[in-house]
Amino acid sequence: MTTGLVLQELLQGFLGPKAQEQIVDRLSALPLVVPDRQDHIAAAALRNLCRKKGVQVETIDALLAQLCIRHELVLLTADEDFTHIARHSELRLWEGASPP
Numbered sequence: 001m002t003t004g005l006v007l008q009e010l011l012q013g014f015l016g017p018k019a020q021e022q023i024v025d026r027l028s029a030l031p032l033v034v035p036d037r038q039d040h041i042a043a044a045a046l047r048n049l050c051r052k053k054g055v056q057v058e059t060i061d062a063l064l065a066q067l068c069i070r071h072e073l074v075l076l077t078a079d080e081d082f083t084h085i086a087r088h089s090e091l092r093l094w095e096g097a098s099p100p
Helices: 004-013 017-027 037-052 059-070 081-087
Strands: none
Touching: 004 017, 004 059, 037 059, 037 081, 059 081
């Protein structure tokens, strides 16, 4: 699964229409998770909890983490910020092979 947040961030990182077209085409095979009002409320609570624990969390990262928690998804990411979020929440991270 993916979300519009991920799609948007990927598209913002690629210059050129061919690369963007490939991203859209490949991600269109994945179901899209869409946040609702409760997700935004829970994401704010998650961000506030992390802040109380001394962890700064971006708004979008909190929402993405909340979507994973709500839908019981494992997040695949290379962003260390999510490791900090996972320490203080039910967020599960993919524990793949470590880089060499």
